[in-house]
Amino acid sequence: xxxxxxxxxxxxxxxxxxxxxxxxxxxxxxxxxxxxxxxxxxxxxxxxxxxxxxxxxxxxxxxxxxxxxxxxxxxxxxxxxxxxxxxxxxxxxxxxxxxxxxxxxxxxxxxxxxxxxxxxxxxxxxxxxxxxxxxxxxxxxxxxxxxxxxxxxxxxxxxxxxxxxxxxxxxxxxxxxxxxx
Amino acid sequence: xxxxxxxxxxxxxxxxxxxxxxxxxxxxxxxxxxxxxxxxxxxxxxxxxxxxxxxxxxxxxxxxxxxxxxxxxxxxxxxxxxxxxxxxxxxxxxxxxxxxxxxxxxxxxxxxxxxxxxxxxxxxxxxxxxxxxxxxxxxxxxxxxxxxxxxxxxxxxxxxxxxxxxxxxxxxxxxxxxxxxxxxxxxxxxxxxxxxxxxxxxxxxxxxxxxxxxxxxxxxxxxxxxxxxxxxxxxxxxxxxxxxxxxxxxxxxxxxxxxxxxxxxxxxxxxxxxxxxxxxxxxxxxxxxxxxxxxxxxxxxxxxxxxxxxxxxxxxxxxxxxxxxxxxxxxxxxxxxxxxxxxxxxxxxxxxxxxxxxxxxxxxxxxxxxxxxxxxxxxxxxxxxxxxxxxxxxxxxxxxxxxxxxxxxxxxxxxxxxxxxxxxxxxxxxxxxxxxxxxxxxxxxxxxxxxxxxxxxxxxxxxxxxxxxxxxxxxxxxxxxxxxxxxxxxxxxxxxxxxxxxxxxxxxxxxxxxxxxxxxxxxxxxxxxxxxxxxxxxxxxxxxxxxxxxxxxxxxxxxxxxxxxxxxxxxxxxxxxxxxxxxxxxxxxxxxxxxxxxxxxxxxxxxxxxxxxxxxxxxxxxxxxxxxxxxxxxxxxxxxxxxxxxxxxxxxxxxxxxxx
Amino acid sequence: xxxxxxxxxxxxxxxxxxxxxxxxxxxxxxxxxxxxxxxxxxxxxxxxxxxxxxxxxxxxxxxxxxxxxxxxxxxxxxxxxxxxxxxxxxxxxxxxxxxxxxxxxxxxxxxxxxxxxxxxxxxxxxxxxxxxxxxxxxxxxxxxxxxxxxxxxx
Numbered sequence: 003x004x005x006x007x008x009x010x011x012x013x014x015x016x017x018x019x020x021x022x023x024x025x026x027x028x029x030x031x032x033x034x035x036x037x038x039x040x041x042x043x044x045x046x047x048x049x050x051x052x053x054x055x056x057x058x059x060x061x062x063x064x065x066x067x068x069x070x071x072x073x074x075x076x077x078x079x080x081x082x083x084x085x086x087x088x089x090x091x092x093x094x095x096x097x098x099x100x101x102x103x104x105x106x107x108x109x110x111x112x113x114x115x116x117x118x119x120x121x122x123x124x125x126x127x128x129x130x131x132x133x134x135x136x137x138x139x140x141x142x143x144x145x146x147x148x149x150x151x152x153x154x155x156x157x158x159x160x161x162x163x164x165x166x167x168x169x170x171x172x173x174x175x176x177x178x179x180x181x182x183x
Numbered sequence: 184x185x186x187x188x189x190x191x192x193x194x195x196x197x198x199x200x201x202x203x204x205x206x207x208x209x210x211x212x213x214x215x216x217x218x219x220x221x222x223x224x225x226x227x228x229x230x231x232x233x234x235x236x237x238x239x240x241x242x243x244x245x246x247x248x249x250x251x252x253x254x255x256x257x258x259x260x261x262x263x264x265x266x267x268x269x270x271x272x273x274x275x276x277x278x279x280x281x282x283x284x285x286x287x288x289x290x291x292x293x294x295x296x297x298x299x300x301x302x303x304x305x306x307x308x309x310x311x312x313x314x315x316x317x318x319x320x321x322x323x324x325x326x327x328x329x330x331x332x333x334x335x336x337x338x339x340x341x342x343x344x345x346x347x348x349x350x351x352x353x354x355x356x357x358x359x360x361x362x363x364x365x366x367x368x369x370x371x372x373x374x375x376x377x378x379x380x381x382x383x384x385x386x387x388x389x390x391x392x393x394x395x396x397x398x399x400x401x402x403x404x405x406x407x408x409x410x411x412x413x414x415x416x417x418x419x420x421x422x423x424x425x426x427x428x429x430x431x432x433x434x435x436x437x438x439x440x441x442x443x444x445x446x447x448x449x450x451x452x453x454x455x456x457x458x459x460x461x462x463x464x465x466x467x468x469x470x471x472x473x474x475x476x477x478x479x480x481x482x483x484x485x486x487x488x489x490x491x492x493x494x495x496x497x498x499x500x501x502x503x504x505x506x507x508x509x510x511x512x513x514x515x516x517x518x519x520x521x522x523x524x525x526x527x528x529x530x531x532x533x534x535x536x537x538x539x540x541x542x543x544x545x546x547x548x549x550x551x552x553x554x555x556x557x558x559x560x561x562x563x564x565x566x567x568x569x570x571x572x573x574x575x576x577x578x579x580x581x582x583x584x585x586x587x588x589x590x591x592x593x594x595x596x597x598x599x600x601x602x603x604x605x606x607x608x609x610x611x612x613x614x615x616x617x618x619x620x621x622x623x624x625x626x627x628x629x630x631x632x633x634x635x636x637x638x639x640x641x642x643x644x645x646x647x648x649x650x651x652x653x654x655x656x657x658x659x660x661x662x663x664x665x666x667x668x669x670x671x672x673x674x675x676x677x678x679x680x681x682x683x684x685x686x687x688x689x690x691x692x693x694x695x696x697x698x699x700x701x702x703x704x705x706x707x708x709x710x711x712x713x714x715x716x717x718x719x720x721x722x723x724x725x726x727x728x729x730x731x732x733x734x735x736x737x738x739x740x741x742x743x744x745x746x747x748x749x750x751x752x753x754x755x756x757x758x759x760x761x762x763x764x765x766x767x768x769x770x771x772x773x774x775x776x777x778x779x780x781x782x783x784x785x786x787x788x789x790x791x792x793x794x795x796x797x798x799x800x801x802x803x804x805x806x807x808x809x810x811x812x813x814x815x816x817x818x819x820x821x822x823x824x825x826x827x828x829x830x831x832x833x834x835x836x837x838x839x840x841x842x843x
Numbered sequence: 844x845x846x847x848x849x850x851x852x853x854x855x856x857x858x859x860x861x862x863x864x865x866x867x868x869x870x871x872x873x874x875x876x877x878x879x880x881x882x883x884x885x886x887x888x889x890x891x892x893x894x895x896x897x898x899x900x901x902x903x904x905x906x907x908x909x910x911x912x913x914x915x916x917x918x919x920x921x922x923x924x925x926x927x928x929x930x931x932x933x934x935x936x937x938x939x940x941x942x943x944x945x946x947x948x949x950x951x952x953x954x955x956x957x958x959x960x961x962x963x964x965x966x967x968x969x970x971x972x973x974x975x976x977x978x979x980x981x982x983x984x985x986x987x988x989x990x991x992x993x994x995x996x997x
Contacts, residue, residue, distance in 0.1 A: 023560040024480040111892040128905035135930040179816040539959035571938035
C-alpha cells in the first residue's frame with residue numbers, strides 16, 4: 003500500500019487528535035507573562051480616599067494578594083465570600099484593584115457585599131491593569147514579600163481554588179523565605 | 184402536543200434512516216431489488232418526516248409557544264413575525280434541525296433525479312447518505328433536542344440577539360447549509376463508488392451537477408454573510424478571516440477544486456483519485472466547520488454557545504464518516520487506473536496546477552486557522568493568527584492561480600503548443616501590462632496595480648476563450664447568427680465564462696477596497712462635519728424614534744461633494760430593551776463605483792456624537808463578482824447534457840466502463 | 844526705527860519655538876495615523892477575534908489610549924507592539940512573529956507550493972510515453988469516409 007493512499011487517513015487522524023485535545027482547552031485564557039517579575043511602578047488614588055496615593059511600594063513587605071475586581075463584574079461576587087473569610091482570618095494581605103469602575107458604584111458595592119481589602123487601588127483607565135496584563139475580572143496576583151509576582155489566578159477564587167491552588171503557592175513562597183534567611 | 188409530534192417524527196426518521204443505510208448497502212451487495220427500492224422509499228419518507236419536524240418547530244416559534252424551551256430562550260412576542268420564523272434556525276438546535284432537513288431533502292433528491300444511475304451505485308450512495316443523516320439525527324435527538332419542554336412556562340421569552348434580527352442574516356444559514364450539506368451528495372457517491380470498486384468518467388459525470396449545485400449555494404451563502412457583516416457591524420469590513428468564516432471558506436475552495444476535477448474526470452477519465460479525495464475532503468471540511476462552530480475549540484464572534492459534550496459527539500461523527508471514507512480510500516483506490524497521459528502544454532496540466540494551487544490555498548487557510556490550537560496543545564503557548572497572516576499567504580497563491588486560470592482554458596486537451604495561442608497571450612499580456620502601468624501612475628500604488636493587471640489578464644483571457652467558442656471572427660460568423668450561436672452553446676460554456684469573469688470582477692473589487700478605501704472618525708456636534716476622499720459629511724440632527732421592539736437614535740447626515748449634495752444618510756443606534764443589547768445600524772449610499780458609509784456611536788448634544796465615515800470604492804463588485812460565479816455555477820447545472828436534465832440513452836442496468 | 848526692527852525681530856523670535864515644534868514633534872494627524880495602524884495589528888484580549896482598533900470594549904479603548912501615549916512618547920511601531928507583547932505575550936499580536944514556534948506557520952505555504960510543484964513535475968515525467976501513432980494513408984482514408992458518412996454507427 004503506497005504512502006500516497008495512506009497519507010490522507012494518516013493526516014486526518016493527526017488532526018482528530020489535535021481537535022480532541024482542543025476540546026479540553028480554553029482558547030481565550032492566556033497565561034501570564036508576569037511570573038517572577040517585579041510589580042510595575044504605579045501611582046493611583048485609593049478608592050476610599052481620593053487624597054491618598056498608592057504605589058507599588060505599598061505592596062512590599064509581606065505576601066500579598068492583588069485582586070482585580072469591579073462592581074460590574076458578576077463572577078467577582080462568586081469569590082467575594084472567600085475573600086471576606088480570608089480577610090477576617092488575617093491570613094494574607096489583600097489589596098484590591100478596582101478596575102474601570104465608578105467610584106460611588108464601587109463603594110456602594112463594597113458596603114453591600116463587604117470590604118475585605120487592606121487597600122484598594124482605583125484604576126479607572128486600566129493604567130495599572132494593562133501593565134500587569136489583565137484580561138478580565140476577577141483575576142488575582144500573588145506577590146511575595148519583595149513585591150514580585152509569583153502566580154496569577156484567572157477567574158474567581160472559590161474555597162476549592164484557595165485550598166488546592168493558591169494556598170500551596172503561598173506556602174511555597176513562605177517556605178522559600180524561611181529557608182533563605 | 185405538537186412538540187411531541189415533532190420529537191417523535193425525528194425519532195422515527197432516525198430509525199428509518201438507519202434502515203435506509205442498511206437496506207441500501209445490503210440490497211446493492213446482494214443485488215436485491217426490493218431492498219434497494221425500500222431504501223429509495225425510506226429516503227423519501229425520512230425527508231417528509233424531517234420537513235414535518237422542522238415545520239412544527241417553526242410553528243412553535245411563530246406562535247411563540249414558550250413551553251418549548253428553545254423558543255423561550257431565543258424568542259419574544261414583540262419580535263416581528265419574519266424574525267420569529269428565522270429565529271427557528273438562529274440557535275444551535277434549530278440550525279442543526281435545518282441541517283438535518285436539508286440533508287434528508289438531498290437524499291430524496293438523489294432518489295428522484297438519480298433514476299438513470301446504475302441501481303447498485305445509487306442504492307449504495309443513498310445508503311451512505313442515509314447513514315450520515317442517521318449520525319446527525321442521533322446528534323440532534325441525544326444532545327441537542329429542539330423540542331425539549333420547559334416547565335413552568337414563562338410569560339415571555341428571552342428574545343433573539345438583535346444582531347440576528349436582520350434579513351441578510353435570516354437567509355444566510357439556509358443558503359450556507361444548502362452548500363455545506365449539498366456536498367454530502369458527492370461524499371456519498373464517492374464512498375459508494377469506493378465500495379463498488381469501480382470509479383470512472385461516468386461516475387464523475389453523475390456527481391458533477393450535484394457538486395455545482397452545492398458550490399453555487401455555498402457561494403451565495405458566503406456572500407450573504409459578507410454583505411451582512413458589512414452593513415451590520417458598523418465599520419464596513421467585508422471579511423475578517425475569523426475562524427468560522429474560514430471554515431465556511433475552506434469547503435468552498437476545496438469544492439472549487441472538486442468541480443474542476445470532475446470536469447477533467449468526465450472529459451478525460453483521469454484525475455479520478457483527485458476527485459474521490461476532494462469529494463471526501465470537501466464534505467469533511469463542512470463537518471469540521473460544524474464542529475468548530477459548536478464546540479468552543481476556537482474563539483470566534485460567530486460561535487454558538489460552547490459545549491464540549493456536543494463537540495465530542497461531532498468529533499465521533501467526523502471519525503466515523505471521514506475516517507471511514509479515507510480508510511476505504513486507502514484500501515480500495517489502488518484498483519483505480521491512472522488516466523490518459525498528457526503534456527506539459529495541455530489543458531490537463533493547467534487543471535493539475537489549478538488543483539494544486541487550490542489545495543495549497545485550502546491547506547494554508549487551514550494551517551492559519553488551526554495553528555493556535557496545535558501550538559496550545561503542544562506547548563501551552565497562546566498565539567493569534569489574524570488577518571495579516573492570511574493576507575500575506577493567501578493573496579500570492581490566488582495571484583498565481585489567476586495567472587494560470589486565464590490560460591488553461593485556451594489550451595487543448597492532452598497536448599497543445601504555446602505557439603498556437605501566442606497571439607492571444609500577447610494581447611492578454613499587453614492589456615494587462617498597460618493597465619498595470621496606468622494604475623501605478625494614476626493610482627499611486629504598486630500592489631493595487633499588479634492586482635488590477637491580474638484581473639485584466641483574467642478578463643481578457645476569458646473573453647478570448649468565450650469569443651472563440653462563439654466563433655467570433657470566423658468565416659460564416661456575423662452579428663446575425665450570433666444569437667443563434669449563443670443559444671447553441673452548452674450551459675457549461677456560459678457557466679465557465681460567467682464564473683471566471685465573476686472572479687475577475689471580484690478581484691477588482693477586493694484590490695480597490697484594499698488600496699483605495701479610506702475612513703475618518705471624529706466627535707461631531709450638530710452642524711459639524713467630517714471629510715473623507717473628497718466627500719463632506721455633516722451631522723445635521725439626531726432624533727429618537729420607536730421601532731417594533733427597539734428604540735432608535737438616528738442621525739441625519741448630509742453628504743456633499745464639491746458643494747453639491749450627494750446623499751442623506753440616517754445612521755442609527757438601536758437599543759433593544761428586552762435583550763438589553765445595542766446594535767449600530769450603519770447607513771450607506773450605495774453606488775456602482777463606491778459606497779459611502781456612515782456610522783453613529785454614542786454621544787449627546789453637549790459633547791457631540793462619535794461619527795465614523797468611510798469611503799469604499801468598488802466594494803459591491805466583490806459581491807457582484809461572487810454572485811456571477813454562483814450564477815455561472817447554476818448555468819452549468821442547467822447544461823442540457825447533464826444526466827438528470829434529460830434521460831440519457833444508457834438504461835439503468837448498463838455497466839459503467841469498468842476501470843481496472 | 845530701531846525700535847521697530849527690534850520689535851520685528853522679537854516677533855520673529857517668538858515664532859521660533861512654534862516652528863521648532865512643527866519640525867521636531869510629530870503632528871496630530873501623524874500620531875493619529877500611526878495609532879490607527881498600530882492598533883489594527885494588536886488583538887483585543889477580551890474580545891472574540893478583533894483588533895483593538897475595531898473593538899468597542901473598554902479595555903480595547905484603554906489600550907488604544909496607551910498606544911497613542913507611547914507614539915507621542917516617541918516609540919516606533921515595533922516598540923509599541925513590543926511594550927504590549929511584554930505584558931500580554933504573543934497572543935496580543937494579530938500576526939505572529941517569526942520565531943521557533945511559528946516557523947512552520949510562516950514557511951508552511953511556501954513549502955506546500957514547492958511540494959506541489961515537485962509533485963506536478965514528477966507526475967508529468969512519470970507518465971507512460973504518449974503513444975504518438977502515425978496514421979497510415981489508408982487509415983486516414985477510412986477515417987475520412989467514416990466522418991463523411993452521415994449514417995454512421997453510434
